[in-house]
Amino acid sequence: MPMIDADGCLLNVSVEGRDGGPTLMLSNSLGCTLQMWEPQMKALTQVFRVIRYDRRGHGKSNVPPGPYTMERFGRDVLAILDDLNIEKVHWCGLSMGGMVGQWLGANAPERFGKIVLANTSCYYAEPTKWLERIDAVKRGGIAAVADAVIAGWLTQDFREREPEITTRMKSMLLASPVEGYLACCEALSTLDQRALLPKIKSPTLVIAGRHDMATPISAAELIRSNIPGASMTIIDAAHISNVEQPHAFTDAVVGFLTQR
Numbered sequence: 001m002p003m004i005d006a007d008g009c010l011l012n013v014s015v016e017g018r019d020g021g022p023t024l025m026l027s028n029s030l031g032c033t034l035q036m037w038e039p040q041m042k043a044l045t046q047v048f049r050v051i052r053y054d055r056r057g058h059g060k061s062n063v064p065p066g067p068y069t070m071e072r073f074g075r076d077v078l079a080i081l082d083d084l085n086i087e088k089v090h091w092c093g094l095s096m097g098g099m100v101g102q103w104l105g106a107n108a109p110e111r112f113g114k115i116v117l118a119n120t121s122c123y124y125a126e127p128t129k130w131l132e133r134i135d136a137v138k139r140g141g142i143a144a145v146a147d148a149v150i151a152g153w154l155t156q157d158f159r160e161r162e163p164e165i166t167t168r169m170k171s172m173l174l175a176s177p178v179e180g181y182l183a184c185c186e187a188l189s190t191l192d193q194r195a196l197l198p199k200i201k202s203p204t205l206v207i208a209g210r211h212d213m214a215t216p217i218s219a220a221e222l223i224r225s226n227i228p229g230a231s232m233t234i235i236d237a238a239h240i241s242n243v244e245q246p247h248a249f250t251d252a253v254v255g256f257l258t259q260r
């Protein structure tokens with residue numbers, strides 16, 4: 001896997017799949033690495049060349065000191081594309097990955113074909129929950145918030161049915177570098193990208209989770225209704241819908257990206 005330099009920060013990048021096919025770039029949720037896309041990789045790599053990466057502060061990427069911003073995350077993506085000599089990609093980002101997708105769709109429209117924004121938000125009316133999480137992690141590490149975060153990521157029904165996947169997701173979260181996690185939470189505490197949405201001109205699919213309390217259907221509807229022509233699909237899942245309902249998620253993404 002190449003390490004790509006984005007303004008001094010080395011980012012862990014993986015490129016797999018169909019050579020010469022259309023390129024799809026995947027972007028992670030907070031506290032997840034590029035491994036979160038494993039349930040989609042077999043299907044996606046049959047159709048697309050797939051780029052995955054660890055956002056700065058996550059996984060095997062560097063953890064430079066914060067603050068981080070959506071603009072910084074977006075410029076990291078453009079640095080990856082420039083380094084790989086790729087002019088244009090489709091985008092699928094979940095949660096923070098969807099927030100970065102909003103920034104990119106509005107600020108670098110020529111680099112993006114179609115855009116999928118899954119389980120995401122453009123704005124938090126109430127930053128308190130992020131400030132409380134920052135405080136809890138500073139005091140007790142990620143372990144202090146892990147059970148509550150996992151309860152938001154996956155429904156109780158799924159956690160009971162799939163204890164191994166649940167444990168794997170929790171281990172991924174617990175392995176997050178604390179400084180990187182905190183810097184991302186700080187970026188989320190001031191998130192307001194409402195003004196960017198009408199500037200997104202790429203065909204856009206918004207995916208929402210019926211049981212997602214972190215970025216509820218109302219947050220998805222705010223995004224859908226402000227992006228010209230955007231459509232929305234609701235999946236029977238909590239926040240990490242690509243893990244909880246992998247087939248429904250993959251079908252929605254492939255169907256949207258391949259439809260003429």
Ligand SMILES: O=C(O)CC1=CCC(=O)O1
Nearest residue numbers: 029030095096149152214
């Ligand atoms: O990790 C969470 O609690 C949910 C979340 C919100 C933004 C994001 O990327 O993840």
